[in-house]
Each structure stands twice: as structure tokens, then as C-alpha cells.
Amino acid sequence: xxxxxxxxxxxxxxxxxxxxxxxxxxxxxxxxxxxxxxxxxxxxxxxxxxxxxxxxxxxxxxxxxxxxxxxxxxxxxxxxxxxxxxxxxxxxxxxxxxxxxxxxxxxxxxxxxxxxxxxxxxxxxxxxxxxxxxxxxxxxxxxxxxxxxxxxxxxxxxxxxxxxxxxxxxxxxxxxxxxxxxxxxxxxxxxxxxxxxxxxxxxxxxxxxxxxxxxxxxxxxxxxxxxxxxxxxxxxxxxxxxxxxxxxxxxxxxxxxxxxxxxxxxxxxxxxxxxxxxxxxxxxxxxxxxxxxxxxxxxxxxxxxxxxxxxxxxxxxxxxxxxxxxxxxxxxxxxxxxxxxxxxxxxxxxxxxxxxxxxxxxxxxxxxxxxxxxxxxxxxxxxxxxxxxxxxxxxxxxxxxxxxxxxxxxxxxxxxxxxxxxxxxxxxxxxxxxxxxxxxxxxxxxxxxxxxxxxxxxxxxxxxxxxxxxxxxxxxxxxxxxxxxxxxxxxxxxxxxxxxxxxxxxxxxxxxxxxxxxxxxxxxxxxxxxxxxxxxxxxxxxxxxxxxxxxxxxxxxxxxxxxxxxxxxxxxxxx
Numbered sequence: 127x128x129x130x131x132x133x134x135x136x137x138x139x140x141x142x143x144x145x146x147x148x149x150x151x152x153x154x155x156x157x158x159x160x161x162x163x164x165x166x167x168x169x170x171x172x173x174x175x176x177x178x179x180x181x182x183x184x185x186x187x188x189x190x191x192x193x194x195x196x197x198x199x200x201x202x203x204x205x206x207x208x209x210x211x212x213x214x215x216x217x218x219x220x221x222x223x224x225x226x227x228x229x230x231x232x233x234x235x236x237x238x239x240x241x242x243x244x245x246x247x248x249x250x251x252x253x254x255x256x257x258x259x260x261x262x263x264x265x266x267x268x269x270x271x272x273x274x275x276x277x278x279x280x281x282x283x284x285x286x287x288x289x290x291x292x293x294x295x296x297x298x299x300x301x302x303x304x305x306x307x308x309x310x311x312x313x314x315x316x317x318x319x320x321x322x323x324x325x326x327x328x329x330x331x332x333x334x335x336x337x338x339x340x341x342x343x344x345x346x347x348x349x350x351x352x353x354x355x356x357x358x359x360x361x362x363x364x365x366x367x368x369x370x371x372x373x374x375x376x377x378x379x380x381x382x383x384x385x386x387x388x389x390x391x392x393x394x395x396x397x398x399x400x401x402x403x404x405x406x407x408x409x410x411x412x413x414x415x416x417x418x419x420x421x422x423x424x425x426x427x428x429x430x431x432x433x434x435x436x437x438x439x440x441x442x443x444x445x446x447x448x449x450x451x452x453x454x455x456x457x458x459x460x461x462x463x464x465x466x467x468x469x470x471x472x473x474x475x476x477x478x479x480x481x482x483x484x485x486x487x488x489x490x491x492x493x494x495x496x497x498x499x500x501x502x503x504x505x506x507x508x509x510x511x512x513x514x515x516x517x518x519x520x521x522x523x524x525x526x527x528x529x530x531x532x533x534x535x536x537x538x539x540x541x542x543x544x545x546x547x548x549x550x551x552x553x554x555x556x557x558x559x560x561x562x563x564x565x566x567x568x569x570x571x572x573x574x575x576x577x578x579x580x581x582x583x584x585x586x587x588x589x590x591x592x593x594x595x596x597x598x599x600x601x602x603x604x605x606x607x608x609x610x611x612x613x614x615x616x617x618x619x620x621x622x623x624x625x626x627x628x629x630x631x632x633x634x635x636x637x638x639x640x641x642x643x644x645x646x647x648x649x650x651x652x653x654x655x656x657x658x659x660x661x662x663x664x665x666x667x668x669x670x671x672x673x674x675x676x677x678x679x680x681x682x683x684x685x686x687x688x689x690x691x692x693x694x695x696x697x698x699x700x701x
Contacts, residue, residue, distance in 0.1 A: 223386025225647025570622020
């Protein structure tokens with residue numbers, strides 16, 4: 127079979143104009159100009175530039191979507207062209223736009239599946255029954271955004287709970303973390319799964335005390351169930367419209383939170399097309415670095431995927447314009463931190479035989495990394511536990527030795543549980559860890575499963591910064607909230623929503639947290655020259671806050687309000 131050409135690939139995507147619509151960053155910059163005559167100025171602000179050469183200022187000037195000068199209100203006023211827009215910050219704090227280095231925005235589930243972000247089994251059952259009432263028998267009913275540890279029932283969701291919703295429909299409820307689902311008996315029956323079905327090596331069928339299927343299924347054991355039964359079908363046109371609508375909805379939420387750039391850490395063909403459609407329609411308000419998936423489903427190795435199609439078309443990381451660009455390829459090597467399935471060298475508290483789950487073996491990781499690295503791709507591999515992180519670093523060290531390429535910045539997505547030796551290896555390979563930044567606060571009730579000692583080495587922003595590693599922040603939304611102000615509070619205080627401290631040795635300062643949220647996020651996608659600080663020549667992406675993060679009780683950082691979000695000099699959100 128002949129290889130797919132670049133033109134063929136874009137045609138297959140239904141996006142024949144993508145290459146023309148997404149010029150290189152260098153081409154985009156050539157049109158900006160840098161002379162006087164600003165078309166936008168901001169004055170009277172408390173500007174935290176994140177630029178070491180000029181950390182604070184009162185004002186700045188913008189022309190053609192880029193900062194051209196930073197300084198005092200008096201000096202900046204003089205640069206305004208006739209009719210220039212003026213933002214009077216009136217003493218408010220201004221920061222660079224926040225960057226989320228690992229997120230999953232624009233999921234159709236957000237708009238179209240049953241929202242199970244509820245705190246009781248009865249509420250979940252009621253929500254699912256409403257969908258059952260309008261769904262033909264035999265067709266799937268799907269719940270989304272469930273969080274098992276947020277239930278107030280004192281027991282877990284079970285297969286029997288979902289059987290009570292319907293015996294005639296396969297019913298599935300997906301954990302917000304994305305690595306486990308709960309199913310009713312009809313779903314197991316359609317898939318041919320019984321109490322005697324063995325666990326695959328890369329997944330698990332949870333069982334109750336009697337050995338019967340409990341309903342919970344983890345990692346790749348879900349694949350056979352999800353393929354069974356009848357799913358609602360859509361025409362290509364309907365699917366495209368659903369994807370665009372979901373992306374437009376997500377973009378409004380992200381920018382309202384102060385996020386101006388998001389790294390989408392698992393983009394399939396529909397998602398890539400949705401970015402183009404939303405961008406063309408003027409509905410993509412934030413900038414996006416797209417990480418095409420290199421696997422099938424939750425973690426199955428594939429020989430055909432969006433990454434493989436892009437690779438065969440001669441595309442590699444960096445293609446795009448100032449709004450949408452191709453980033454690292456995404457793989458998944460182990461389970462979840464929030465769902466307690468990540469692969470560790472020591473067991474979970476109270477479960478002496480449970481070390482978590484691997485979804486790739488060492489051979490598969492070596493093969494995937496070699497393929498992507500030799501084709502000049504940046505790589506991002508999901509690896510939460512110390513065992514999985516070690517395996518990923520084995521592969522990075524190997525390719526960097528055998529095929530040295532400058533400044534690869536291969537990534538370790540989540541990189542949750544580390545040791546001093548792992549931190550040093552990350553530093554030595556120039557790798558980028560992307561630990562969760564809202565998890566300590568939001569998921570506090572889950573950390574008992576790991577124990578206090580592990581939490582001193584989890585979400586280790588301080589360990590990374592102390593080692594000179596430019597660690598960014600990452601929400602992994604939907605698994606964690608994407609609010610960057612909650613993230614600042616979580617990293618600075620290491621307190622959860624109940625005030626419990628987890629891993630106090632990993633606390634960082636407000637200034638360090640702001641660096642994680644801005645400059646370091648830009649560095650993770652090779653964009654530190656155009657993003658991450660309020661500096662002349664960079665994109666005019668900035669946020670107005672109603673309070674200075676330095677001037678509030680650290681326990682109230684999340685309560686700071688975003689008053690305005692600006693992307694490329696254009697206001698995309700205003701409170």
C-alpha cells in the first residue's frame with residue numbers, strides 16, 4: 127500500500143484547506159510589525175509580566191495582536207494610535223494568559239451524554255432513567271463525569287444499581303477520570319462477559335465479595351464492552367456539527383477561566399476537524415496545541431491512528447499557525463491517579479496485592495517512542511506511577527542516545543509519583559513532566575489510598591523546580607477542574623477542599639505557581655518565544671484579575687475572579 131501524502135491526509139480529514147488555513151508561526155509573525163502606533167493599550171494596571179527583565183509594569187501597548195512595549199502609563203499612552211482601544215485596568219492585576227498543558231476540552235459527552243456529576247446513587251439513577259425513557263430498548267444509555275469518591279451513600283455504585291435503571295438497555299457510567307466505567311448486567315451480557323471471564327493484562331473486571339461482577343471495569347478491559355450492542359448513530363454531517371458545538375462551548379468556558387492556551391492531550395480525527403471548524407467560524411476563542419492520539423481506544427496500540435496518518439503525510443510536531451498547531455503525539459502507559467489504577471512499585475494502602483495497571487509494556491513503549499522520535503515528533507506518554515515513568519524514561523534515554531536530535535523536550539504526561547532518581551533522569555533527558563495542578567485541592571478524599579509518604583512525592587512541582595526543570599501545569603480536564611486560580615491555590619497550599627494538607631514538602635510560592643501557569647506552559651510546546659509573558663514581540667494574551675494573588679490569603683486564591691480575558695489583543699471574555 128502506498129503511503130498517504132500530505133494532500134491525501136488532509137482530504138481524508140475532510141479538511142482540504144487545513145495547510146493553507148494554518149501557516150507556520152514564522153509566517154504569521156512576519157505580518158505583525160513592531161513600530162509605534164498601538165491599536166490597543168492597557169493602562170493603570172498592576173502588571174505581573176513574568177518577564178525577568180521587567181517583572182512589573184503599569185501599562186503596555188499592543189499592535190496587530192502582539193505586545194510592542196511595556197512600561198509606565200504615561201509612556202504607553204504616547205504610543206497609542208488615533209482611535210486605539212484603551213483598557214483602563216483601574217489598579218487590577220494583569221497576568222499573561224494562563225496555559226493548561228494537558229486538557230481534554232470539547233468532549234461531546236459534555237453536551238450530549240447524561241451528566242452524572244452527582245453525589246448520590248439515587249440522583250444518578252434518576253438522571254439515567256430520564257434518558258432511558260427516550261431511548262429505544264437495546265440502545266446504549268451513557269453517563270458522563272461520575273466521581274466515585276464524591277458519593278455520599280457510604281458505598282460504591284454497583285451493577286445492581288444500574289440494573290434498576292434498565293434491564294433492556296446497556297447502561298454505562300464513565301468516571302470523570304477516563305479510565306474506569308460502571309456497567310449494568312445487560313452490557314456485560316451483550317459483551318459475553320461473565321464472572322468467569324479472566325482479566326486482560328491491561329485491564330480489570332472488578333468483582334464483589336462473592337466473586338460476581340461488581341460493575342466496575344478498568345482500563346482496556348472496557349474495549350469489548352464498548353463495542354457490544356447498539357450505539358446511537360449519526361451522519362457525518364451530524365457528527366461534525368456535534369463536534370463543532372462541543373468545541374465552541376468548551377472554548378467559552380476555558381477563556382472565562384483565564385485560559386488562553388490549552389494543550390489538547392488526545393485528539394482524534396473528529397476533534398482535529400472540530401478545531402478547524404470552530405476556528406473557521408470564529409468560535410475558537412483560545413489557542414490550542416493539539417496532541418494527536420497514537421493509540422486506539424483507551425490504550426490499545428495501533429498501526430493506524432491520527433498520529434500515524436499525520437506521520438505518513440510527512441507532518442510532525444509544530445505544523446500550524448498562531449491559533450491551532452500540532453504538538454506531541456499522545457500515548458498511554460498506565461492507569462489513573464484519581465481512579466487509583468496507576469502502576470506503582472509499592473501497593474495501594476490496604477491493598478497489598480494491588481500495584482495498579484500497565485496499558486503498555488516496555489517493548490511497546492520502545493517501539494512507539496522510536497517511531498515518533500525518528501520521525502521528528504515530540505512525544506507525550508501518560509505515565510502516572512513510578513514504574514510507568516521509569517519505563518518511559520528507559521525509552522527516551524535509548525532514542526536520545528541512538529538518534530540524538532536537539533531539544534526534543536519529550537513529555538511525561540501526569541508524571542505523578544516520582545523519586546529523586548527519576549527527577550534526575552527527567553532533568554538529564556530534557557523531558558517535560560506535566561503533573562496535575564488542581565488535584566491536591568479537588569480530589570483530596572482520594573489521597574488516603576496512597577498514604578502520606580507517597581504524597582510527598584506526588585504532583586511534585588517543587589521537586590521539579592528545584593531541579594531546574596521547567597514544569598508546566600495541567601488539569602487533565604475532565605478528570606480535574608481546569609480553573610487556573612484553583613490550581614494556584616492547590617500548588618501553593620497543598621490543601622484539599624476540607625483543609626487537609628497533602629505533601630507539604632511540595633508547596634511552592636505564588637511567583638513559582640504563576641511561572642508554572644504561564645512561561646513553563648509555553649516551554650512545554652516550544653512556544654516560550656511567543657507566549658507565557660508580557661514581553662515585546664509576544665502574543666498579546668493576558669488576563670485581568672480582581673485581586674493580586676500575592677495580596678490575598680493563600681487559602682482564597684481560587685476565589686480571585688477573572689474580569690477579562692484577551693487573546694491576541696481581542697477580548698474573548700469579560701465579566
